[in-house]
Amino acid sequence: MAIRNVRIPSRQLYINGEWREPVKKNRIPIINPATEEIIGDIPAATAEDVDVAVEAARRALARDDWGSTTGAQRAKYLRAIAAKLLERKSELATLESLDSGKTLFESAADMDDVAACFEYYADLAEALDSKRKTPVNLHLDSFKTYVLREPLGVVGLITPWNYPLLMATWKVAPALAAGCAAILKPSELASITCLELGEICREVGLPPGALNILTGLGPEAGAPLSSHPHVDKIAFTGSGPTGVKIMTAAAQLVKPVSLELGGKSPIVVFDDIDNLDIAVEWALFGCFANTGQVCSATSRLIIQESIASEFLDRLLLWTKNIKISDPLEEDCKLGPVVSSGQYEKVLKFISNAKNEGATILYGGKRPEHLKKGYYVQPIIITDVNTSMEIWKEEVFGPVLCVKTFKTEEEAIELANDTKYGLASAIMSKDVERCERFTKAFQTGIIWINCSQPTFHQLPWGGKKRSGFGRDLGEWGLEKYLNIKQVTEYTSDDAWDFYKSPSN
Numbered sequence: 001m002a003i004r005n006v007r008i009p010s011r012q013l014y015i016n017g018e019w020r021e022p023v024k025k026n027r028i029p030i031i032n033p034a035t036e037e038i039i040g041d042i043p044a045a046t047a048e049d050v051d052v053a054v055e056a057a058r059r060a061l062a063r064d065d066w067g068s069t070t071g072a073q074r075a076k077y078l079r080a081i082a083a084k085l086l087e088r089k090s091e092l093a094t095l096e097s098l099d100s101g102k103t104l105f106e107s108a109a110d111m112d113d114v115a116a117c118f119e120y121y122a123d124l125a126e127a128l129d130s131k132r133k134t135p136v137n138l139h140l141d142s143f144k145t146y147v148l149r150e151p152l153g154v155v156g157l158i159t160p161w162n163y164p165l166l167m168a169t170w171k172v173a174p175a176l177a178a179g180c181a182a183i184l185k186p187s188e189l190a191s192i193t194c195l196e197l198g199e200i201c202r203e204v205g206l207p208p209g210a211l212n213i214l215t216g217l218g219p220e221a222g223a224p225l226s227s228h229p230h231v232d233k234i235a236f237t238g239s240g241p242t243g244v245k246i247m248t249a250a251a252q253l254v255k256p257v258s259l260e261l262g263g264k265s266p267i268v269v270f271d272d273i274d275n276l277d278i279a280v281e282w283a284l285f286g287c288f289a290n291t292g293q294v295c296s297a298t299s300r301l302i303i304q305e306s307i308a309s310e311f312l313d314r315l316l317l318w319t320k321n322i323k324i325s326d327p328l329e330e331d332c333k334l335g336p337v338v339s340s341g342q343y344e345k346v347l348k349f350i351s352n353a354k355n356e357g358a359t360i361l362y363g364g365k366r367p368e369h370l371k372k373g374y375y376v377q378p379i380i381i382t383d384v385n386t387s388m389e390i391w392k393e394e395v396f397g398p399v400l401c402v403k404t405f406k407t408e409e410e411a412i413e414l415a416n417d418t419k420y421g422l423a424s425a426i427m428s429k430d431v432e433r434c435e436r437f438t439k440a441f442q443t444g445i446i447w448i449n450c451s452q453p454t455f456h457q458l459p460w461g462g463k464k465r466s467g468f469g470r471d472l473g474e475w476g477l478e479k480y481l482n483i484k485q486v487t488e489y490t491s492d493d494a495w496d497f498y499k500s501p502s503n
């Protein structure tokens, strides 16, 4: 099917370097959330296909063309992938928007980030060659020791729909850089661009089995991957309940996992900020970018009482000015949410908030000019108390709830009043106060005078119920490495622990 001059490719599962029909031959429709139309379909993998892909991955590790590569050789593949991605950037960005509802501007930015992330891990793969073997000096004559950093093995990468190709890349690029063989299971709600990554890997001649891509439903394709005895690690980004299932399955085999499970992140705004509009825009971007479907969205605005009224007035003006439209339209700043399920979920959160006594200051309805599609106006909710669902639970939609504070102590208590621990933001020009908050925030990511800017050189992940482990940066590579110590006895003398029978 061709939409706006982009053909939706029809693909199979990408296993062992080729396209392969799923054993059970099932397919899942692709729905464009802007129109609610079916625009194609993706293959639905099951446990049988997981077995085939895991075997292909194991064989890749055993073969010299992947298992014995240097980091420099792997870097060449990663750079070739990045180059192909950029060649197809505009097509891939359109496909991402059609599949997920992301604005075309954000999809295009994602494709740049995806290519840059492959390039970044190409550099780290090269650097790994000099760090592969590290001597450790024990200051003993009788022992020579060193530490090897080796690929961990076969890794399962289970990813969400909010940044479909980018979240996959945060795991695929470092896994390949480390020399692992990977099986990617993208979200069934948005898999098109991840399948195209398969085509790109085929074109650049990535050795068969190094990366396998299995689209399909979570319980049918993700669960058998998590519990597979020959998968050495699972890296997951998605919801808390699914994270618990994956960790439980992996625990039976003592399989390591890393989990990035979203949050309910605070943005604390103090009255000493110089420019109200600049702070307002960050608050807006922090919660409404990507239609609020961001794990680190700062969806709790905690504002100093002295400026609350003026701040909210401006926030309202800015919010009303956001262009909501088909994500492919120029200047669109807010597209639909990803699916009918997510749409219903967002609307339910809003009605629950009303029923619990909160005030809908603005939004939360279907925009009048959009009759179809999973569109909802951005929402600002006030009169919130800390026992309300809207204060406590992740919505994953353009929903901002607001509370005020008087003192710094009160602000930090409100900020940390959450089971999650992914990100926190503070807006203040007082450097020492920002330092105090940096220490006090119980999260893995701190933003000062901004919210959301993300750089692939920096560790990404949280604490508390937001999970553990880190993507990105050198930390994102380490998790795909096995650290192996080698201890050699170099003395000609006997060990002399036991009495020799010949004496």
Ligand SMILES: NC(=O)C1=CN([C@@H]2O[C@H](COP(=O)(O)OP(=O)(O)OC[C@H]3O[C@@H](n4cnc5c(N)ncnc54)[C@H](O)[C@@H]3O)[C@@H](O)[C@H]2O)C=CC1
Pocket (backbone or CB within 6 Å): 158, 159, 160, 161, 162, 185, 186, 187, 188, 189, 216, 217, 218, 219, 221, 222, 223, 224, 226, 237, 238, 239, 240, 242, 243, 245, 246, 260, 261, 262, 263, 294, 295, 342, 345, 394, 395, 396
């Ligand atoms: N932390 C984050 O970045 C994300 C958080 N979410 C949250 O999750 C909510 C629900 O969204 P979903 O798409 O249903 O998230 P989900 O957590 O169910 O899906 C994420 C991935 O896990 C897979 N999966 C589902 N069940 C599985 C199982 N039993 N074993 C292995 N893999 C499984 C899915 O197929 C998908 O690839 C959202 O409303 C949002 O609150 C959703 C996406 C991303």
Ligand code: BAL
Pocket (backbone or CB within 6 Å): 162, 163, 167, 237, 293, 294, 295, 296, 454
């Ligand atoms: N910048 C966003 C990453 C995420 O939502 O997972």
Ligand code: NA
Pocket (backbone or CB within 6 Å): 030, 031, 032, 033, 098, 099, 100, 189, 190, 338
């Ligand atoms: Na879709």
